[in-house]
Amino acid sequence: MTAMTMIEPMNLLGNSTEAAEKIFWWQKKSVYQIYPKSFLDTTGSGTGDLRGVIQKLDYIKSLGVGAIWLTPIYVSPMVDNGYDIADYTAIDPRFGTLEDFDELIAEAKARGIKIVMDLVYNHTSDKHPWFLESKSSRDNPKADWYIWRDGEKNSAPTNWRAIFGGSAWQWCEERQQFYLHTFATAQPDLNWENPDVRRALYDAANFWIKRGVGGFRIDAIVYIKKPAEFVDGVADSDGTCSVHNMTANTPGILDFLREFKREVFDGHDIFTVAEANSVKPEELPDWVGERGVFNMLFEFSHVNVMFPHGEVWHYAELFKLSDFKQALTASQVATRESWYPIYFENHDKPRSVNIFFPHGSDKILAAKALAMILFTLRGTPFIYQGEELGFANAAFKSIDDYDDISSRGQYDIARADGLSDKQAMRFVHKFSRDNARTPMQWNSSANAGFTTGKPWLPVHDDFKTCNAESEARDKNSVLNFYRTLSAFRNGSDVLIRGEYEELYHDNEELFIFTRTLGDKKIITAVNFTTHDVSLPAKIFDGARKIFGNYSDEKNYFRATEAMIYEL
Ligand code: GLC
Numbered sequence: 001m002t003a004m005t006m007i008e009p010m011n012l013l014g015n016s017t018e019a020a021e022k023i024f025w026w027q028k029k030s031v032y033q034i035y036p037k038s039f040l041d042t043t044g045s046g047t048g049d050l051r052g053v054i055q056k057l058d059y060i061k062s063l064g065v066g067a068i069w070l071t072p073i074y075v076s077p078m079v080d081n082g083y084d085i086a087d088y089t090a091i092d093p094r095f096g097t098l099e100d101f102d103e104l105i106a107e108a109k110a111r112g113i114k115i116v117m118d119l120v121y122n123h124t125s126d127k128h129p130w131f132l133e134s135k136s137s138r139d140n141p142k143a144d145w146y147i148w149r150d151g152e153k154n155s156a157p158t159n160w161r162a163i164f165g166g167s168a169w170q171w172c173e174e175r176q177q178f179y180l181h182t183f184a185t186a187q188p189d190l191n192w193e194n195p196d197v198r199r200a201l202y203d204a205a206n207f208w209i210k211r212g213v214g215g216f217r218i219d220a221i222v223y224i225k226k227p228a229e230f231v232d233g234v235a236d237s238d239g240t241c242s243v244h245n246m247t248a249n250t251p252g253i254l255d256f257l258r259e260f261k262r263e264v265f266d267g268h269d270i271f272t273v274a275e276a277n278s279v280k281p282e283e284l285p286d287w288v289g290e291r292g293v294f295n296m297l298f299e300f301s302h303v304n305v306m307f308p309h310g311e312v313w314h315y316a317e318l319f320k321l322s323d324f325k326q327a328l329t330a331s332q333v334a335t336r337e338s339w340y341p342i343y344f345e346n347h348d349k350p351r352s353v354n355i356f357f358p359h360g361s362d363k364i365l366a367a368k369a370l371a372m373i374l375f376t377l378r379g380t381p382f383i384y385q386g387e388e389l390g391f392a393n394a395a396f397k398s399i400d401d402y403d404d405i406s407s408r409g410q411y412d413i414a415r416a417d418g419l420s421d422k423q424a425m426r427f428v429h430k431f432s433r434d435n436a437r438t439p440m441q442w443n444s445s446a447n448a449g450f451t452t453g454k455p456w457l458p459v460h461d462d463f464k465t466c467n468a469e470s471e472a473r474d475k476n477s478v479l480n481f482y483r484t485l486s487a488f489r490n491g492s493d494v495l496i497r498g499e500y501e502e503l504y505h506d507n508e509e510l511f512i513f514t515r516t517l518g519d520k521k522i523i524t525a526v527n528f529t530t531h532d533v534s535l536p537a538k539i540f541d542g543a544r545k546i547f548g549n550y551s552d553e554k555n556y557f558r559a560t561e562a563m564i565y566e567l
Contacts, residue, residue: 041452041453050095061112069116130146146191168181198263216265222248249276305320363392375485403434410427537555546566
């Protein structure tokens with residue numbers, strides 16, 4: 001955090017003798033993540049757009065938000081819904097224009113909100129002019145901008161499997177060579193070893209800083225550094241090995257990232273949050289904080305507890321609560337000197353109410369319980385569109401009804417691994433990224449008020465009751481609970497700065513933690529079961545209950561009950 005411009009330092013300690021700590025704007029409020037394609041369509045095209053985001057700024061502001069993270073809105077063939085970029089400095093016409101974008105920045109600023117862009121720098125689209133040039137011959141000026149390898153047409157250089165399935169190598173007739181793609185075939189990996197590539201990427205990010213963005217979410221960053229030699233990995237039953245196991249977090253990556261920081265982030269009043277599956281809590285000091293390169297890092301340990309064997313299609317129906325708590329606690333402890341992005345949902349994850357609580361749990365209680373954790377852990381809460389309304393997973397009938405390239409790829413791998421259609425579809429229903437991508441539900445009118453056209457993905461069938469307009473009217477709704485909790489968190493010195501401590505960490509039913517600042521303490525306690533659990537009474541002695549997801553109080557926890565106490 002050293003080189004960032006510091007704004008509004010707060011002395012949150014009042015009369016305490018401890019020195020005042022610098023608090024940045026992005027630590028004081030939540031971030032709201034928008035998947036623009038599914039947010040609000042103002043043209044009748046069936047897909048959301050930037051003017052839709054502008055229209056809903058007051059709604060977003062009501063959630064106590066200081067920044068909006070937009071998933072990619074750049075020109076893209078949309079093979080991976082914008083994560084396949086064909087021009088880093090232009091807005092895709094489906095989302096609007098650069099003028100719309102400038103208006104969004106200005107209108108958001110008028111409400112105290114900054115716009116955060118998604119930088120997808122591990123790969124481009126195969127339709128990006130850089131790639132079209134690179135693939136045209138072995139000796140063009142951009143010949144070395146991607147990862148090219150020799151080989152025989154039907155024999156890939158290594159046994160690496162792409163994250164969305166299939167070989168991570170694609171044969172190119174023009175060059176008579178293979179190119180590497182960590183994700184889809186249409187997402188060729190850039191060659192970060194080439195300084196011209198890095199310069200072009202830094203220039204693109206600086207273009208957005210000049211337009212006034214408040215920060216960046218940096219996509220799939222752990223894959224940018226490739227190993228010096230490409231060799232086969234230990235094969236799964238199908239003979240392939242996930243590319244993730246071979247290239248994620250390769251030594252030397254931090255040299256690239258430190259340069260990235262120097263050339264782009266340093267000296268600007270912005271924040272950075274990187275997506276970094278596989279960076280372990282103990283490695284965090286190199287990645288975030290004083291010595292690190294980013295302000296925050298999305299690591300995956302707490303959302304990966306359902307996948308004890310690695311493969312997502314062999315998920316654990318019931319995960320151990322202690323594993324989940326241990327993951328969150330490890331991250332809280334590792335970021336004690338820095339900062340943490342708290343999240344349970346994003347555009348790649350299923351809806352949290354279906355995931356973190358056992359089957360049969362009440363959805364509204366579950367949404368409120370998770371909100372209590374989201375707003376009371378130490379870090380910046382990231383709210384994903386619809387999470388604040390308690391959205392639940394959708395289940396489409398057949399794999400053909402799914403748009404998500406990842407679900408389709410994983411379905412194929414799961415089938416090849418011996419799962420029946422029924423078993424594979426169970427996995428897809430539970431974990432497909434489309435669960436998070438169904439359109440926002442604004443009201444109970446046709447298509448939930450998302451579009452006057454045909455929505456690109458079906459609206460969830462619970463929209464008549466679960467929508468922003470109805471929830472705004474209901475004082476007990478998930479939405480109003482979010483608004484109240486968020487305002488409380490933004491105004492609480494204990495929640496912004498207090499120390500985190502976990503209690504009863506071996507308990508498989510309750511998650512209890514405290515936040516302490518001076519002589520003030522806040523306690524969050526959540527029952528993750530569907531049955532009654534007795535209160536560890538001594539923790540609550542003398543404490544005052546300030547929030548709960550049940551309206552009355554008992555001297556034990558009921559199913560999915562969650563409470564916040566103040567001491
Ligand atoms: C990240 C994004 C995901 C995308 C992938 C490839 O994981 O969050 O949506 O598919 O990178 O860019």
